[in-house]
Amino acid sequence: MSINRIYIVGAGVISKSHVKALMKMSESKMIKLSVADPNQLALDSFLEQFPHVQSFTSMKEMLAEPAASNDIVIVATPPFTHYELSLEALQSGRHVLCEKPLAMNRDEAVRLLEAANRMNKHIGCCSTRFLDIVTNNKVKRMLEEGLLGRVYQLKFINRKHRSRTGIEYQPSTRWFLDRSKSGGGTVMDWGPYDIACLNDLLKPVRVDVLHAWMENPETFLPFGNEVIFDTEQHAGAAIVFHLKDGSKVNVTYERAACTHGDEQSIVELEGTRGSVRWDWLCLKESAEVVYTIDQDGQAVKQKFSFPVDKNINPFDKPILFFYNALHGQDSRALMDEDAVFNFSCLRAIYECAESDQPITVERRRA
Ligand SMILES: NC(=O)c1ccc[n+]([C@@H]2O[C@H](COP(=O)([O-])OP(=O)(O)OC[C@H]3O[C@@H](n4cnc5c(N)ncnc54)[C@H](O)[C@@H]3O)[C@@H](O)[C@H]2O)c1
Numbered sequence: 001m002s003i004n005r006i007y008i009v010g011a012g013v014i015s016k017s018h019v020k021a022l023m024k025m026s027e028s029k030m031i032k033l034s035v036a037d038p039n040q041l042a043l044d045s046f047l048e049q050f051p052h053v054q055s056f057t058s059m060k061e062m063l064a065e066p067a068a069s070n071d072i073v074i075v076a077t078p079p080f081t082h083y084e085l086s087l088e089a090l091q092s093g094r095h096v097l098c099e100k101p102l103a104m105n106r107d108e109a110v111r112l113l114e115a116a117n118r119m120n121k122h123i124g125c126c127s128t129r130f131l132d133i134v135t136n137n138k139v140k141r142m143l144e145e146g147l148l149g150r151v152y153q154l155k156f157i158n159r160k161h162r163s164r165t166g167i168e169y170q171p172s173t174r175w176f177l178d179r180s181k182s183g184g185g186t187v188m189d190w191g192p193y194d195i196a197c198l199n200d201l202l203k204p205v206r207v208d209v210l211h212a213w214m215e216n217p218e219t220f221l222p223f224g225n226e227v228i229f230d231t232e233q234h235a236g237a238a239i240v241f242h243l244k245d246g247s248k249v250n251v252t253y254e255r256a257a258c259t260h261g262d263e264q265s266i267v268e269l270e271g272t273r274g275s276v277r278w279d280w281l282c283l284k285e286s287a288e289v290v291y292t293i294d295q296d297g298q299a300v301k302q303k304f305s306f307p308v309d310k311n312i313n314p315f316d317k318p319i320l321f322f323y324n325a326l327h328g329q330d331s332r333a334l335m336d337e338d339a340v341f342n343f344s345c346l347r348a349i350y351e352c353a354e355s356d357q358p359i360t361v362e363r364r365r366a
Contacts, residue, residue: 002030002068002070003030003031003032004027004030004031004032004070004071004072004323005031005032005033005034005068005070005071005072006022006031006032006033006034006071006072006073006074006319007033007034007035007036007059007062007063007071007072007073007074007089007094008033008034008035008036008053008073008074008076009035009036009037009059009062009073009074009075009076009077009085009089010036010037010042010075010076010077010099011035011036011037011039011042011043011045011046011047011055012037012042012076012077012173013170013173014076014099014126014315015035015037015046015074015076016046016049016050017315017316018074018076018315018318018319019033019049019050019053020315020316021315021316021317021318021319021320022319024316025320025323032054033050033052033053033054034053034054034055034056034062035047035050035053035054035055035056035062036055036056036057036058036059036061036062037055037057038057038058040057043055043057059073059085059088059089060088063088063089063092063094067092067093067094070095070326070327071093071094071095072094072095072096072097072319072322072323072326073086073089073092073094073095073096073097074096074097074098074099074319075089075096075097075098075099076099077099078175078181078182079099079101079103079104079181079182079183079188080104080175080180080181080182080183082098082099082101082102082103082104082108083103083104083108083111083112086098086103086112086123087111087112087115090112090115090116090119090121090123091115091119093119093121094121095121095122095123095124095322095326096112096116096121096122096123096124097124097125097126097318097319097322098112098123098124098125098126099125099126100125100126100127100192100193101125101127101183101184101188101189101191101192101343101346102123102125102127102192102339102340102342102343103183103343104183105183105347106343106344106347106351109339109340109343109344109347110340112340113336113337113339113340116336117336122322122325122326122335122336123335123336123339124318124321124322124325124333124334124335124336124339125192125318125334125335125339125342125343126192126318127192127193127195127196127318127334127339127342127343128196128317128318128321128332128333128334129193129314129315129317129318130193130196130197130280130281130282130314131196131197131200131317131321131332131334132317132321132332133280133281133282133287134282134287134306134308134309135278135279135280135282135287135288135289135306136197136200136201136278136280138278138289138304138306139201139269139276139278139289140200140201142276142289142291143201143269146273147273147274147291147293148269148270148271148272148273148274148275148276149271149272149273149274150247150271150272150273151202151247151249151269151270151271152247152248152249152250152270152271152272153249153250153251153252153269153270154198154202154241154249154250154251154252154267154268154269154270155251155252155266155267155268156194156198156251156252156253156254156266156267157252157253157254157255157264157265157266157267158190158194158254158255158256158264158265159234159254159255159256159259159261159262159263159264159265160256160257160258160259160263161258161259161263162219162257162258163257163258164176164177164185164186164233164257164258165186165189165257166229167221167222171222174223174227174228176189176231177227177228177229177230177231178227178228178229178230178231179228179230179231180228182231184231184232184350185214185216185231185232185233185235185257186231186232186233186234186235186255186256186257186258187214187232187235187255187346187349187350188231188346189257190255190257191255191346191349192342192343192346194253194255195342195343195345195346196334196342197280198241198251199338199341199342199345200332201269202241202243202249203243203244204241204242204243204249204363205242205243205244205362205363206241206242206360206361206362206363207239207240207241207242207345207348207360207361208239208240208242208358208359208360208361209237209238209239209345209348209349209351209352209358209359209360209361210237210238210239210240210352210358211237211238211352211358212235212236212237212238212349212350212352212353213235213236213237213353214232214234214235214350214353215232215233215234215235216229216230216231216232216233216234216258217233217234217258217259217260219258233256233257233258233259234255234256234257234258234259235254235255235256235349235353236252236253236254236255237251237253237254237349237352237353238250238251238252238253239251239253239349249269253349267279267280273293273294274291274292274293274294275291275292276289276290276291276292277289277290277292278290282306282308283308283314284308285307285308286305286306286307286308287305287306287308288303288304288305288306289303289304289306290302290303290304291303291304317332321333321334322335337363337364341361341363341364344361345361348360348361
């Protein structure tokens with residue numbers, strides 16, 4: 001078995017979770033790891049935890065050696081750098097797994113796909129952390145078995161009082177709050193997972209974002225005027241998912257990392273024969289799927305409880321899925337057309353909110 005080389009760009013918070021995931025893999029001894037970050041403090045903190053990783057102060061220097069066919073570059077830097085770094089890594093002749101969100105806008109994402117195709121390499125996105133989850137898989141099976149009849153509505157609502165990345169979560173990393181660096185707020189941060197889950201479930205061939213809005217509710221801020229904070233922290237959209245069989249599902253999408261309203265987490269799919277509500281994140285010990293059907297004119301609930309798989313945590317999935325896909329194994333990796341389609345659906349929410357016009361995204365390969 002030959003050595004596989006994995007190059008990590010960025011030695012910040014998320015890079016460490018990729019290394020931990022790689023260290024759990026059965027092939028870990030056959031993987032050679034390198035990391036590049038111009039920030040010496042970040043590099044020192046990374047190397048303290050993972051002294052076996054070879055370090056560099058620039059990606060260019062790290063990727064200077066000739067590429068091997070299975071080399072993977074993980075781009076784990078802030079979003080405003082994703083396009084340039086992923087492009088350069090692809091052009092070096094390596095596969096690229098880029099952190100979520102894939103890019104800053106649709107144009108960049110399409111150009112990455114074109115570069116990957118030109119180089120005969122794959123571009124993947126880390127928006128897979130909440131795929132292949134026991135409850136989502138159960139709901140997918142229920143859909144395949146036709147237990148809901150014709151599905152027509154999905155509510156996907158996740159609202160937190162205060163859960164802003166860059167303030168309550170990871171306050172040391174303020175770039176999350178600056179749109180020129182993050183590309184957006186809670187929708188760029190959590191939306192990649194939301195859309196990955198919705199597209200995995202419904203497999204739309206076309207998505208119409210009919211209406212979208214974005215706000216940043218006012219609250220006390222634990223910093224002065226020197227911090228740029230211009231990202232949305234509450235957003236909503238009315239979206240129509242067009243399915244392969246010609247049917248449509250009306251999606252009510254809402255995400256809040258700051259709201260003065262109540263906290264809520266509702267993921268519910270309704271069909272002509274039944275509805276299902278489920279825990280789509282599975283972050284607790286066990287998770288439920290609640291199926292409601294009609295019995296003699298009455299609504300009757302059936303509950304399914306599942307223990308949550310503790311052997312694999314969401315942070316392990318992106319590199320594990322991508323690695324497995326490249327090695328010809330069954331995998332839920334999001335790559336190439338799929339990654340760009342998902343990202344385009346996400347950006348369509350921003351484009352619709354900004355233009356006040358409906359935005360359509362077509363899947364190029366159904
Ligand atoms: N923090 C999380 O919990 C989390 C979870 C999932 C995904 N992500 C995603 O991971 C990415 C990085 O987030 P983070 O929280 O690790 O950020 P971070 O700020 O902790 O780390 C980013 C690192 O990238 C480095 N960097 C910047 N430009 C670089 C360049 N040109 N070459 C090499 N290194 C460079 C910085 O010096 C920094 O050390 C983002 O896209 C984010 O959305 C973060």
